[in-house]
Amino acid sequence: MLLDILKATRPKQWTKNVFVFAALLFDKKLFYMNYTARVLAAFITFCMISGAVYIINDIIDREKDRIHPKKKHRPIASGRLPVSTAERVALVLVTASILLGYVISQNLALILGTYLILNLAYSFSLKHLVIIDVMTIAAGFVLRVAAGTVVFPVQRFSPWLYVCTTLLALFLALSKRRQEIVLLADGANNHRRILDEYNLYFLDEMLSLVSSTTLIAYALYTFSAPNLPGNHLMMLTIAFVLYGLFRYMYLIHVRKETAPPDEVLLKDKPLLLDVVLWVATSALILYL
Numbered sequence: 001m002l003l004d005i006l007k008a009t010r011p012k013q014w015t016k017n018v019f020v021f022a023a024l025l026f027d028k029k030l031f032y033m034n035y036t037a038r039v040l041a042a043f044i045t046f047c048m049i050s051g052a053v054y055i056i057n058d059i060i061d062r063e064k065d066r067i068h069p070k071k072k073h074r075p076i077a078s079g080r081l082p083v084s085t086a087e088r089v090a091l092v093l094v095t096a097s098i099l100l101g102y103v104i105s106q107n108l109a110l111i112l113g114t115y116l117i118l119n120l121a122y123s124f125s126l127k128h129l130v131i132i133d134v135m136t137i138a139a140g141f142v143l144r145v146a147a148g149t150v151v152f153p154v155q156r157f158s159p160w161l162y163v164c165t166t167l168l169a170l171f172l173a174l175s176k177r178r179q180e181i182v183l184l185a186d187g188a189n190n191h192r193r194i195l196d197e198y199n200l201y202f203l204d205e206m207l208s209l210v211s212s213t214t215l216i217a218y219a220l221y222t223f224s225a226p227n228l229p230g231n232h233l234m235m236l237t238i239a240f241v242l243y244g245l246f247r248y249m250y251l252i253h254v255r256k257e258t259a260p261p262d263e264v265l266l267k268d269k270p271l272l273l274d275v276v277l278w279v280a281t282s283a284l285i286l287y288l
Helices: 002-008 011-026 033-060 083-104 106-124 132-149 160-191 193-197 200-224 233-253 261-267 269-287
Strands: none
Touching (some): 002 033, 002 083, 011 033, 011 132, 011 160, 011 261, 011 269, 033 083, 033 106, 033 132, 132 160, 160 193, 160 200, 160 233, 160 261, 200 233, 233 269
16 A cells, blocks of 8 residues: 555656756755755655645546556556545645645745645646646746745846746656657547647647757856856756757657656666766856
8 A cells, every 4th residue: 555655646756856956056055065955855845745746636537547558557547546545645745745845934835835736727727728738837847946946045046047947848748748649649539638639740849949949048048147157168068958858859759759758767878867967067067
């Protein structure tokens, strides 16, 4: 039972919550242990509340998940985790997350509450609205970044990073929609009604637009943000962003990868190495 509860919170997708650390890294406070501890606590609160959101989504979508080739094995859809138990676990996670967030910062509790309301709106309504559905997913990533800015005194965090986060999140959300259509083929609409509003051509056009805009926005950040070193060395990290975008598009177009973006990141070694090198290089440039 405990293992099924843990699986229902989807630990693999907690990698999305690392966006909470963005402000800490780019504000050059990574080695301030008291600030790092506060951001780590914020990360834990987001893992808790996002886990609760996944459970709620699985409760709502359990009937449709049962006809999905992969999601039918999830604890709630398969029946291994009773709905009543799942509801209690979700309530405990939400309550604990917001209370812990309030202890850390009232603003963090407010962001957590906003994230919960946004995702409940997504589960019951927004996920059925074309384009709005992927924009809602992107907003969740922006809230993660914002959570990292309210738990310690931020001095040099650039608004450009909110733009880059939004665009990257849109890229990942659109990629997920594309993978669902490819995986489910003619049965896509039976699983998720919104997929009937998309097709591969439309998604590929949007992916091309968003990936290009992401690269441009990040490039502008590297040489225009006032908090970066004056030698413009941060521009060297553009290569990692470019490779990451190219690698992911290669995986979905050439290798026909259909796993969600977070799972692709964890299992594709070149992509994971690229992310690690980007973080390491950024840290070296910012701190040394």
